[in-house]
Amino acid sequence: MTTVGILGGGQLARMMALSGAPLGLRFKVMDTAPDACAGQFAPMVVGDYRDEAALAEFAGSVDVATFDFENVPSESAAWLAERIPVFPNPRALGVAQDRLAEKTLFRELGIPVPPFAAVDTREGLDGAVAEVGLPCILKTRRLGYDGKGQFRIRTADDIDAAWAALGPQADSVGLIVEGFVAFQRELSVVAVRGRDGEFRTWPLTENWHVDGVLSASLAPAAVDDVLLATATGHAQALADALDYVGVFALELFCRDGELLANEMAPRVHNSGHWTLEGSETSQFQNHLRAVLGLPLGDTRMVGQACMLNWIGAMPDAATVLAEAGGHWHDYGKSAREGRKVGHATLRAESRAELAHALERVGQGLGREAQVAPVVERLRG
Ligand code: ATP
Ligand code: MG
Ligand code: MG
Numbered sequence: 001m002t003t004v005g006i007l008g009g010g011q012l013a014r015m016m017a018l019s020g021a022p023l024g025l026r027f028k029v030m031d032t033a034p035d036a037c038a039g040q041f042a043p044m045v046v047g048d049y050r051d052e053a054a055l056a057e058f059a060g061s062v063d064v065a066t067f068d069f070e071n072v073p074s075e076s077a078a079w080l081a082e083r084i085p086v087f088p089n090p091r092a093l094g095v096a097q098d099r100l101a102e103k104t105l106f107r108e109l110g111i112p113v114p115p116f117a118a119v120d121t122r123e124g125l126d127g128a129v130a131e132v133g134l135p136c137i138l139k140t141r142r143l144g145y146d147g148k149g150q151f152r153i154r155t156a157d158d159i160d161a162a163w164a165a166l167g168p169q170a171d172s173v174g175l176i177v178e179g180f181v182a183f184q185r186e187l188s189v190v191a192v193r194g195r196d197g198e199f200r201t202w203p204l205t206e207n208w209h210v211d212g213v214l215s216a217s218l219a220p221a222a223v224d225d226v227l228l229a230t231a232t233g234h235a236q237a238l239a240d241a242l243d244y245v246g247v248f249a250l251e252l253f254c255r256d257g258e259l260l261a262n263e264m265a266p267r268v269h270n271s272g273h274w275t276l277e278g279s280e281t282s283q284f285q286n287h288l289r290a291v292l293g294l295p296l297g298d299t300r301m302v303g304q305a306c307m308l309n310w311i312g313a314m315p316d317a318a319t320v321l322a323e324a325g326g327h328w329h330d331y332g333k334s335a336r337e338g339r340k341v342g343h344a345t346l347r348a349e350s351r352a353e354l355a356h357a358l359e360r361v362g363q364g365l366g367r368e369a370q371v372a373p374v375v376e377r378l379r380g
Contacts, residue, residue, distance in 0.1 A: 001026055004288065005062030005084075007076070008069025009036030009043060011331040011340065012268050012284075015276070016068065017041040019284035023294075028062050030054070031069075037331045038068070049076045059083045066246060066291050070096060070266050071143055087195075087291040088266050092242035096266035099141045099176050106261045109241055111234045113261050114253070119175040122163050128177040129159060138162045141174035146338070147212015149173070152180065181260055183253035187221055189235040190272035192247045192286045195293040199236050200286070202279055202299045204228055205271045207251075208373050210311075213338065216374050217271045217307040219278060223254075230259055238264060247272070247287040270309065270340070277327045277345050278305030303347045304354045306374055308361070310342040319364030320344045323357050351378045 002025055006013040009031030017027045017038060027041040034045050046054040049072050058065070064085045067077075074097060077090035095101045099116075106113045117128035119138065129136055134156070140149035149169070151162040166175055186209065191201040203220035223231075235250045249269030251262040272283035281289075281297025289296055303325070313335035320326040325347035333341045346361065348354035355378040362371035 002064075002292065003028055003062045004291070005030065005058055005065040006038070007049065007065060007067050007072045009033070009038040009041075010068050011037050011329075011333075013038035013068035014041070014331065015273070015329075016066075016268065016284045016288060019276070019282055020288045023285070023288065025288065025292075028058065029068075030058055035334075037333050049073050052079070055079055064291055066287070067093065067267050071145075085291075087245040088248070089243060089245070092244050093266050095242060096248075096264050097142055098174070099139060099144075099178075099263065100174065102263060103176075103178075103261075105241065106234075106238070109234075109237045111237065111261045112259065114179040114181050116176055116178045119177055120170055122167060125159060125163055125167075125175075125177065129153060129156070132177050132179045135180040137178050137180055138166055139176050139178060140166060140169055141176050143173050146214075146340075147209070150212065153177075181253045181255055181262075183255045183260075185221075185254040186262075187223070187231060187252045187254055187259070188217075188269065188271040189231050189250045189252070190247065190269055190275070190283055191232075191235045191239060191250070192283070192290050192296060192299070193239040193244050194290045194296050195245050197240070198296055199239055200296055200299045201232050201235060202272060202275055202283065203301050204231055205274070206377065207271050210370075211338075213311055213340070214270045214309050215311070215370055216309065217274055218374050218377060219274050219305050220301060222377070227254070227257070227259065234259070234261065246290045247283045270343075271307075273329070273343055274305040274307040274345050274347075275299075276329075277325075278302060278347050303349050304351055305345055305347045306354055306358055306371075307343055307345045308367070308370060309340060310344070311340060312337050314342050315365045315367070319361055320346070323361065325354075325357060326361070355379055 005028045009029040029038045030044045074094040115132045119128045138151045151165045186207045205219045206221035208216045249265045253260045268283045275282040327345045330342045358371040362368040
């Protein structure tokens with residue numbers, strides 16, 4: 001019996017464990033929260049991911065370790081990697097944890113990025129804004145997620161407020177200024193690379209964010225072959241450079257037909273949740289296959305899929321469950337503003353049918369605004 005250890009016990013760990021059950025896998029899930037949502041799978045609650053006694057116990061009880069949480073301290077990942085196989089490797093995790101290291105690597109690999117500059121001081125912020133140009137965004141280099149730790153600088157008058165908001169974190173997590181990209185579309189490549197270097201991607205996904213949080217994903221994104229090949233090539237270059245093993249996502253802005261890389265997520269990704277029902281092999285199962293050195297599964301789509309995120313509180317399930325292609329995921333979390341508590345995936349044979357299903361669900365749940373941009377894209 002193989003046991004997979006997962007650092008972080010959120011919904012990603014939970015979906016990984018559910019997807020790994022048919023493979024006969026066992027799981028051990030480490031988290032700092034006693035009520036973590038994957039807690040029903042052999043939970044291990046720790047005060048701190050750096051706790052060496054806890055890490056030793058974890059290493060002694062699993063065959064391989066992976067992550068649900070990208071901000072596990074890289075020294076903890078490195079400590080484990082000296083004792084058991086850890087995928088993705090700690091270097092890849094470390095690069096993806098730091099927006100400056102990540103964007104620097106993208107640029108080295110020839111992957112276009114928005115202009116960016118590191119910021120250490122208040123004076124440095126003035127210089128960085130001058131270098132990058134307005135409008136721009138001040139972001140924390142580390143620990144940001146769901147758009148947290150970001151401040152938009154529209155005019156020079158916003159610089160003081162940006163520094164007041166994030167300057168106190170300059171020494172602890174570091175800061176970076178990035179040019180604001182007036183994109184037409186946001187896309188993500190969800191990809192998997194095996195231990196032997198085999199590389200596969202799922203069909204490109206288009207994403208919509210509200211207040212920095214993913215709201216909806218549509219696959220396949222309607223793109224031409226050149227754009228698809230470019231996006232896939234960027235993801236493969238990145239995976240090969242990092243000797244990456246497992247699933248990751250590369251987030252891209254598409255502006256006037258040009259792709260600019262925003263960030264990578266060194267783990268299964270919210271924009272790949274549709275793969276559970278919308279593709280031959282889900283991102284969760286392929287991640288497990290990759291880290292265990294098993295053959296990777298086919299990533300082709302079965303139909304057209306749209307994922308809707310539920311933020312803050314769960315809506316009523318009945319409207320989605322009444323749909324022929326409706327699938328419901330309640331993470332069992334308590335309601336809290338801005339928190340991802342669940343999602344639904346709608347699957348259909350054609351884009352027209354998917355648009356109809358989305359309209360019915362939008363009306364049934366009073367969420368017309370959430371489905372509107374997706375319906376518009378499907379009909380456009
Ligand atoms: P997550 O990891 O949850 O995707 P995050 O906190 O790491 O989010 P980003 O992905 O950097 O944050 O930003 C969140 C969203 O904010 C982006 O998906 C995009 O919609 C918008 N955004 C971020 N950076 C830029 C930019 N430079 N130009 C335009 N929009 C941006
Ligand atoms: Mg991020
Ligand atoms: Mg992001």
